[in-house]
Amino acid sequence: MVNSEFFEKTRVYLLLLIILLVAYFPVSSFLFALKNDALTDNFPPKFFFSEALHAGQFPWWNPYINFGLPAYADIGFAFWNPITWCFGFIGYNFYTLSIELLLYIWLGTIFTYDLLKYFGHDKITCLCIAVMFGCSGFFVGSLQFINFITGAAFIPLCLKLYLKWQAGFNFKTSVQCALAFYFLIACGHPAMPIGMLYFILLINLLRELINYRSCTFRSIGLLLARNGLLMLLIAVIVWPILYSTFEIIPLITRRDMVNQAHFAGTGFTVPSYLSFILPFTTTSTGEFWGNSGLMRNGYFSLLGIGLLAYALWKSKTESQKIFLWVGLIFLGFSAGGPFKEFLYSRLPLFQFIRTNGEYRVFSILSFLIVASFPLNKLILQTDHAGFRGVIKKILFISLPLLVAAILFFFRSGWEMPATTGSLDFSSKIKWLLDNIPFALRVTISMAVIVFLGSLALFLYRRMPLPFLVLSLVIVDMAIQCWLNLPYSGIQAKSPGSMQALISKVPAGIPIPTLAPLSLNTRPEVNNIIGCWSYYSKQPGTPEYCDYPTVFSSTHHYFNSEYFLHPTDRPYVYLEKSGQPVKTLAFRNSAMAYGTDNTAPDLLVLLQNGHPNWAAYADGKKINIVPYQEAFMAVELPAGKHRVEFVFSPFKLRLVLEAWGILLLILAIAYRYSNKIRFSSLSLP
Template identity: 20%
Template sequence: MIIAIAVILTYWPISLCVASVKWDAINISIPWRYYIAGSLQDFSLPLWYPNQNLGFAQYIDPQSWYWPSWILSIFGYTNLTFHLEYVIHLVVAAVGVYHFSLYKRISRSSSITIAIVYSLTGFFIGHAQHLGWIVSAAWTPIVILQFIKFTNTFSYKHLLGTSLSLYLLTTGGYWGFIVSVYYFLVIVFLYRLYLLLTVETDYQAKVGIFIKRSLLLVFLNVLTTSLVLYSVLSNINLIERGQLDLEQLLYGSLYPVDFLSFFAPIATYVESFSFWKGDISLINVFIGTFSILIIIYSLLFNFKLFKKHWKLTLLIAFSFVLAMGESLPIRKVFALYVPLFDFFRFPSLYRMFAIIGISLLLGHCIDHITSWRLFSKFLIYAVGSYVIGIITIVAIHYEELITFISQITLKPSEMSLEFLFIIQFFMSIALLLLYLLVTKMAGTINKSTLLKAFLLAEIMFVSQLMFPHTVVDIRQNPLDIFSKIKIIEYDNTKNRLDKITLNDVEKLSREHVKYGLNKATYMGVVSYWAYTPYQFKGYTELENDSLIEYIKNKPFVYVSDDNEAVQSDYYSIETTVDSNRFGFIVQNMRDKPLKLNLSQNYHFGWHCYVNNERVCISRSNISLMSIELPSGRSDVQFIFKPDYIHILFVLSVLCFLFQLFFYFKI
């Protein structure tokens, strides 16, 4: 409860809907979930998303099957729902680290402290726009904790806990985290098996139980995620986001200069690519000045603590090595030789694993500060280091600072980089001096409690400074934005898709919806454009061909003869659009067959029925669909129903509920 309250209050601009998330949250995550919510309200599975890039098989994306998001979507999905989902996962992340730290025998007060710290790090604030990354950071500690408990106890409860949390990570998280966590679990399994064979007594019986139950875990996990596995594997060659070249794989690396955000997070306000080199979301590793100083102190004066917890130290070091994809060769080697590492970008994502390790190591360091007198002296030296840093910056950038100060602005995003570093260093000096003064005057007050209070106060305060200048827009009120999502009744377009061109639909959506880039989603109309990380290779080919202009100037559905559009005097169309289905009543007034063209991407999951008889769908216009239309009146139904999906959905649901029931019963 303490953790949840602390997280909710610290993130008050989001939790109280005072400010809005922005960027990818508005342009990708919210429209996707808005579409999924609409499908669920129609009692349909979210299979085909017609509103972006002339249609996409949404079921391919694992996040389409994320249960917590479905539950929140019962009454529809808006930007307010997104805020709620974001804050819930912040709390889940903090609670996960709290239980992990207790398992690592860290004191309860220190566990609460590092749990709150973890959820307030630069990773969570910087990636507020990337809900998949937030979900990954929430479930990863829980997955690892459950699996470690399972390898130590072989218990069915922790086996089920691992399987359930793995499912939530797999369906809600980002691909890079999912692949990495599975590899991590394999390493833990092999290490535990090695210990059983070399250290444990009566190892034969234990090894047998361990292997059998591990195989059961694999079996349950495959059953539960069978829908996701089949959806991805059967479509992987169709989508543009397939195998990437090395340059693309290393995009979004962490650079050595980014480690300065440990000590000066507000300096990341300035999106100076000549200095930071990376995107503002990917460079922030802030975990608190006190946190880093405590760890440095322990490294210098209590090194045996690092030897004792060498696994955490190794996790931190190796994670940062992987994160520095362009600067160090390890990520390149993994991309070339380790399966599945060539399917995701952003090496900087590995800083999340490092932050988990740092958080747990911080708890041990707080609990094992051997000399408070020595620690106070160390902080005095830290103050001196910050003073030297300020003097150095002023000496090197004196003229630039004078010029800037003469034109001083109160907008941090417009401040010079050097000035922000100086402000941050002054803040750190003031905080450290205040802590030293309070400890001097406190007398009998527990110094450990005082340190934790200052640590939390600092990271909460700095979080408030980072919110407005990262991915939270304080100028936009979510309630006001929601009112701008004008969902209009568009009888003149939805039911007359044979009359209005795709270009006209695009103009209409831009006119009526003033929110985000994927406006067509909110209107429920077909669009040839979208801001999305996924699209079909065939559509990309069409988009790069001159034929796309011809398609844009045609209606969503039209009739042609020998590739020439037929005048509407010779046919009529009545249209119905439902989830995963397009229906047309077509009157072909000619005495010969014509071609009915549908501006939706061809996919093997489409089935077409003309007068209740299944007909062959032809691939036309590079990536789109057409059928032969007989003379006279025809009832045409395009239904998107990929094979096995509904069976696998039922199997996945039943397996998940079965495991959930026995997890709480055991």
């Protein structure tokens, strides 16, 4: 029985993988590379991380991004995520970056399938909802925001295990739930864990409101106690993440609350609701949308939105009521404009959130859960005449709208520029999807609806309804992926073209040359893969690199009178005499230099100061002197010296040792969890 269930799940998971590979074919085929933030913000720390591991070095300190930062505390990098370590050992490049992204989306579909199975739905229902979620407008629209996707993939898992924990409160389910939250928190961006906290809070609050007649002070107290214990257990499991985050927050520019007025255009605005039916139209430009084009897509299939609308008018289960309200509230949380400015300036933790359109993922998942109940009923019922009638009504409405859209487009008089004639086929398709006018986008969107309706009628008598529904969902989501990915996630060039840009960079962590900082730049790649200093294996940069995690001292340096002074010097030099410095050894977190200065001098290292740095001259520890507000220097007497700079996070090592002991205790307790009871905290 166990083996049969295992093989059945394996077949389902492989089917989901095949569907995703088809839906995300522009990515999975490696015909097109990811773009924008995926390459300029997400890839650079992964590249360094992998290079350090392959060089046999533990990646404590990244010396290449804006004069260095601790990799383990980089809020924009999933350092503590085990999947990051797996790919780090395999080797990060522009191909494996695409594979990693697809892996997270696949995991999201697997966890969604398991979540719907937990609700007791049929396998086909679970498959449909999983495909809707994995190919939804959140994943397609946010494809270049990898850290959002790595977190969102684990939301269904956290929800399932949290519901399971509530239904069967014991030590085993507590540990399982806490581990799921570890992966969510280790995603590399704080937005998703904060959103999940509000998600869980709303579920509990709405459940209590719906069942207010049976609520007592004792039941509420027990609920709070249980959740408090779970939060404590989660805090233990994510202890190193919390420590490293609180260690770096006082040092970086993003330590303060966000001025929400500056980020009012980053939400999922009301005009973006058009994406629920016509997602391709929202890839057009214009002030009408009132937000970033990457925050507009909330699509989760025509069937999904239709079943959600159907559920609104029918009697609902308690779960449907809860998730319907949660989804609507998160639509509010994801809104932009004055509403965001007002709400996010007041709610705890939201004050630190810049963009909020990503929170539509909680609405999408909630709405899919609501829609799953009528979908499951449709799949299981024997009389399907009503389904055919609905399809006919959709076609009856869609066909006139399609004709009107075609007429409106032809009246616009739009033509392709002659310059596109020199483009190859794939580049021409990419250009078209990026640049066609709104009227043509509406026409294409309506044509897709008509095509899907016609396909449904054609196949209605030719295949069982469950497989027809699944087929329609797959075709629908694949088409929308292909239409929208060129705008939101991929560029015209291939991963191979991106890889060629860094093909001549030396492998590992080599000894840098002592060339002037002014040479460590290639402006032509800045908007493609980010600052050249990320990849050149040369510490220091002559230009400010717009990376999410930036030391406040670095920011001050780039806005100070010192900025232009050291760019004609290497990253390490003698400040007064300018005599040559010899590099004796170089590791990412330990550097040794030899000097032979004829007079007392100051050895300057253009790396950001941090409490974990220590300096040694001829084997003796010496004081580090702040230099130009951001960097480090040591005073040397005349003569020959060996100077070492060592980055050693001693306190973090202690935390890791204590954490390891606690995890061992938890593992032993988990092994004998049947003997651990929580009866005193069980809800009546």
